[in-house]
């Protein structure tokens with residue numbers, strides 16, 4: 001009994017080292033403003049976006065994943081930079097274990113977690129007007145109740161925690 005408990009502790013420690021545990025409901029968003037380029041990196045538990053963290057087992061889950069991908073592929077509906085800055089989104093880069101072709105994903109067992117890592121880039125025609133952004137992640141994905149934002153902007157580094165309907169960051 002005692003040995004089993006120790007073995008379990010050790011395996012948890014090893015797992016924790018491999019990848020820090022994420023917190024369901026909380027997404028991390030890195031914002032970098034560099035001249036006319038606004039770059040965003042979203043790191044979100046998949047649960048926030050679709051309610052599960054494994055490859056689709058059935059048509060309903062497949063449809064849910066497809067809908068998420070479609071929504072993430074419309075960055076201008078997720079992130080709204082200062083309108084007068086004239087920012088246009090490029091095609092995002094989406095990386096998640098559940099989007100790997102079937103057969104490449106490890107069979108889920110126990111407490112398996114999966115993330116969505118997404119990179120978004122906007123090019124802004126009038127970057128001198130770019131002073132902030134509205135983040136609509138919680139509106140589109142209601143399981144996301146908190147977005148922790150780190151900003152590297154023209155005036156330096158700052159951070160913000162968006163929750164309870166607060167959707168605006170500025171820099």
Ligand SMILES: [Zn+2]
Nearest residue numbers: 045053113114
């Ligand atoms: Zn998880």
